[in-house]
Amino acid sequence: MLKKYLYILGTFALFACDSLVGEDTNIDPNNPTTAPYSNVLTGAEVGNIILQTGETARRSGIFSGYYTGIDRQYEGFNSYTVTTSDFDNIWDDAFVNTLRNAKVTQALAEEEGIQGVTIGITQVLQALALGTSTSLYGDIPFDEAGDIEFENPEYEDQLVVYDKLQMLLDDAIVNLNTGTGLPTSGSDIYFDGNNVSWLEVAYTLKARYYMHAKDYANALASAQQGISNLESSMMAPHGTAEDDSNLTYQLFDVQSRGSDIVVSDFVISLMNPDGAINPNPMMYRGNAKTDETGRYNYYFISDEIGYQPNTNPDGWAAQDASAPIVTYEENLLIIAEASFRTGGFDDGLTALNEYRAFMNGGGYMIADPADVTYEAYVEADFQSGGIENPDGISQDDALLREILEERYVTLFGQIEGFNDTRRTYNESVVRVPVQPNTGDDLPQRFIYPQSEIDRNSSTPDPIPGIFEPTPVNQ
Numbered sequence: 001m002l003k004k005y006l007y008i009l010g011t012f013a014l015f016a017c018d019s020l021v022g023e024d025t026n027i028d029p030n031n032p033t034t035a036p037y038s039n040v041l042t043g044a045e046v047g048n049i050i051l052q053t054g055e056t057a058r059r060s061g062i063f064s065g066y067y068t069g070i071d072r073q074y075e076g077f078n079s080y081t082v083t084t085s086d087f088d089n090i091w092d093d094a095f096v097n098t099l100r101n102a103k104v105t106q107a108l109a110e111e112e113g114i115q116g117v118t119i120g121i122t123q124v125l126q127a128l129a130l131g132t133s134t135s136l137y138g139d140i141p142f143d144e145a146g147d148i149e150f151e152n153p154e155y156e157d158q159l160v161v162y163d164k165l166q167m168l169l170d171d172a173i174v175n176l177n178t179g180t181g182l183p184t185s186g187s188d189i190y191f192d193g194n195n196v197s198w199l200e201v202a203y204t205l206k207a208r209y210y211m212h213a214k215d216y217a218n219a220l221a222s223a224q225q226g227i228s229n230l231e232s233s234m235m236a237p238h239g240t241a242e243d244d245s246n247l248t249y250q251l252f253d254v255q256s257r258g259s260d261i262v263v264s265d266f267v268i269s270l271m272n273p274d275g276a277i278n279p280n281p282m283m284y285r286g287n288a289k290t291d292e293t294g295r296y297n298y299y300f301i302s303d304e305i306g307y308q309p310n311t312n313p314d315g316w317a318a319q320d321a322s323a324p325i326v327t328y329e330e331n332l333l334i335i336a337e338a339s340f341r342t343g344g345f346d347d348g349l350t351a352l353n354e355y356r357a358f359m360n361g362g363g364y365m366i367a368d369p370a371d372v373t374y375e376a377y378v379e380a381d382f383q384s385g386g387i388e389n390p391d392g393i394s395q396d397d398a399l400l401r402e403i404l405e406e407r408y409v410t411l412f413g414q415i416e417g418f419n420d421t422r423r424t425y426n427e428s429v430v431r432v433p434v435q436p437n438t439g440d441d442l443p444q445r446f447i448y449p450q451s452e453i454d455r456n457s458s459t460p461d462p463i464p465g466i467f468e469p470t471p472v473n474q
Helices: 037-053 055-063 072-078 084-111 117-137 158-177 195-212 216-223 247-254 265-271 293-299 328-343 345-360 395-410 415-423 450-455
Strands: 067-069 234-236 261-263 300-302 307-309 323-326
Touching: 037 055, 037 084, 037 117, 037 234, 037 247, 037 323, 055 067, 055 072, 055 084, 055 117, 055 415, 067 072, 072 084, 084 117, 084 450, 117 158, 117 195, 117 415, 158 195, 195 216, 195 323, 195 328, 195 415, 216 328, 247 307, 261 307, 265 293, 265 307, 265 395, 293 300, 323 328, 328 345, 328 395, 345 395, 395 415
Parallel strands: none
Antiparallel strands: 067 261, 234 323, 300 307
């Protein structure tokens, strides 16, 4: 694995956020102990923003049908003609910029006698980096990952990694529950040390990873202790300076890469209420109880090239728009799906309607209330011929299909959309029907980077291909 680690991130440029890190931040990778733990903590959290909302999310979005790559590197991803070197930098986003920084923060805090909440925060950040990585790559280093003394960190089976993630988050919860050992004010850019919000994020992450493993009972139990309001969502903070702008804004507005990557016609067809310009109006998910006009306008704009994320003020990708990482809306939809899968139709419908009530009040969007309608569904809506079952599938399948589709549009642009498309890939009746861009198969994983192949003799050999499911999805 890499021998040289970046302990503090100083700029975003396209992938960093300079103003989130103090001017006195140490950036010498060979002398990390000259930086206080608080500065390294900020670096880990900035690294996590890059990992969760930058290139990893966009490439996941191409593989899950959110985006269409039309030129340069994105065209290659769109046709699934990727090489190992394409993944070098985004592997580092996880294992160096986030995980390594989080581990260094923990060590430095412990050296200063700081325990409790600060340690719990670093453990949640580690779980985010490792959980995202195992979901995308499959087997990964875990116990030895991010520790510089291990030049060839051992890879561990993905299913074992998911078990260890739950234990890591359990440890984080114990530390966060102490309420003591708060980080230095301003160093935690998500919640400024609010242990209650961090606790809820930890439980939602447990639920997320149980969902990956299809352990729906434990997912439900964890989500019921998860994020309980919008204010406790983990959001990437952004501002109006060029170097701390929303990363999607930077790509589409500053970098003007909209000529390389656009929002897919598939997503637009699901969301655009205007049948005259909807690429496939038969796919529109609105009905007598659902009006997607507000959400569509919040998400998207169009130009001569195609559809783009909305970078206008008050848009989803506005310059200063906070970007979703772990959210209240995800937690509500985990409860909806897990309630159905464990408790049946009535439980699932009740939970879905709780989410719809949230959305009917504006939800996570900035939208004109006149353009927002999400009325409660009733059982008849899912019976054969009902507004959510025009094709006459079973009532249960119709409800699950709607929950999965709601997850898909709610999680637009996030890595979890790719995790869902693979988790439900074999549920042909209910899964969101994302079609391959080319050939007959959807991508099933990211491939290991060339930097890891060259430097870590523990890297799996042969390298699994992009269409080979990870163990949890086999």
